[in-house]
Amino acid sequence: MDRFILHAAAALALAIPAAAFADVTIEAPWVRGVVAGQSATGAFMTIRSTDATALVGVSSPAAEALHVHRTAMTDGMMAMEPVDALPVPAHGSVALEPGGFHVMLMGLRTPLHPGDKVPLTLTFRGADQRETSVTVQAEVRDVTGVPAPGKR
Amino acid sequence: MPARLRRRALLGLAGALLARAAPAASSSGKDVTAEHLGGLLDLRDPTGRVRRLAEFRGKVLLLFFGYTRCPDVCPTTLLRVAEAVRLLRTDEAARVQVLWATVDPERDTPALVGRYVEAFNPAFIGLSGSVAQTDAVTAAFKFRYEITYYRSEVLVSHSPDGYVIDARGRTRVRIGYDASPEQIVRDVRALLAEA
Numbered sequence: 290m291d292r293f294i295l296h297a298a299a300a301l302a303l304a305i306p307a308a309a310f311a312d313v314t315i316e317a318p319w320v321r322g323v324v325a326g327q328s329a330t331g332a333f334m335t336i337r338s339t340d341a342t343a344l345v346g347v348s349s350p351a352a353e354a355l356h357v358h359r360t361a362m363t364d365g366m367m368a369m370e371p372v373d374a375l376p377v378p379a380h381g382s383v384a385l386e387p388g389g390f391h392v393m394l395m396g397l398r399t400p401l402h403p404g405d406k407v408p409l410t411l412t413f414r415g416a417d418q419r420e421t422s423v424t425v426q427a428e429v430r431d432v433t434g435v436p437a438p439g440k441r
Numbered sequence: 442m443p444a445r446l447r448r449r450a451l452l453g454l455a456g457a458l459l460a461r462a463a464p465a466a467s468s469s470g471k472d473v474t475a476e477h478l479g480g481l482l483d484l485r486d487p488t489g490r491v492r493r494l495a496e497f498r499g500k501v502l503l504l505f506f507g508y509t510r511c512p513d514v515c516p517t518t519l520l521r522v523a524e525a526v527r528l529l530r531t532d533e534a535a536r537v538q539v540l541w542a543t544v545d546p547e548r549d550t551p552a553l554v555g556r557y558v559e560a561f562n563p564a565f566i567g568l569s570g571s572v573a574q575t576d577a578v579t580a581a582f583k584f585r586y587e588i589t590y591y592r593s594e595v596l597v598s599h600s601p602d603g604y605v606i607d608a609r610g611r612t613r614v615r616i617g618y619d620a621s622p623e624q625i626v627r628d629v630r631a632l633l634a635e636a
Binding site for chain 1: 509510512513514516517519520523548550552553556557560561585586587591592593594596598599600601618
């Protein structure tokens with residue numbers, strides 16, 4: 290509950306638009322910016338759902354391939370593990386944030402500048418095995434991941 | 442340096458490390474002097490010039506390894522190191538050099554490596570070498586990394602650690618992934634005080 294309030298307050302405070310489709314809400318999606326020639330980066334967001342569901346696919350015109358990954362320490366090494374289905378609990382949320390889950394964007398097709406908006410289409414599969422998709426506009430931040438001051 | 446002074450400086454470093462050790466076990470700031478890590482660099486900067494440890498004598502070095510497609514660990518670490526450098530006084534920062542080397546030179550060109558690290562601080566030096574050179578340097582530091590292929594993706598897993606090297610080129614501290622900028626500054630200042 291605290292987390293829900295925290296996210297809602299953060300969303301309101303930063304006036305970040307949330308996209309909602311059916312029972313799924315995506316909050317504050319952002320993409321880490323890149324330097325020229327960098328071929329991959331990560332996207333982060335918070336996913337909230339009233340019904341239990343799972344994120345099973347991501348696509349975008351901005352990259353050749355997108356996949357959900359989890360950063361995890363295994364055998365003393367930090368590794369990224371592909372996640373084929375990222376569960377979102379009923380009346381709950383999952384955060385894609387540095388240190389945990391992220392969407393990997395590989396084979397970037399266009400330059401990404403801080404402030405640009407990148408469309409991300411997220412596909413969810415519910416308990417009934419039906420798939421629904423929602424497209425959000427993720428804001429590109431600086432490569433350091435620090436949001437621009439005063440930006441919406 | 443007289444043995445008496447050196448011992449005092451080492452005790453100071455140990456004290457600084459112990460002071461930070463509580464409460465939960467933390468992998469940051471481990472004194473690795475006795476492990477005799479490193480002692481090897483010989484990697485190229487973005488201009489193609491070979492950089493060797495010897496040229497940095499008199500400076501405290503912060504050395505990290507990673508790759509540019511890393512969306513998470515590497516940028517987070519570089520951001521923390523950049524914040525640590527910002528916390529230093531100007532005269533301290535002038536005696537510190539941050540080095541970052543790619544463990545994926547087949548995909549990270551020297552120019553890309555340079556642009557990447559310089560985005561965090563223009564004074565950081567991005568290094569790269571051949572795969573064999575990369576293996577030699579990482580082995581010298583006992584830094585583990587692995588490149589694997591999953592479907593169409595090239596995944597790089599790697600130790601999250603960094604290293605603090607003293608003004609005489611000896612590897613003294615291994616910095617863990619959870620090190621805060623303040624902890625990094627403490628380690629750096631302890632070694633600056635020795636020189």
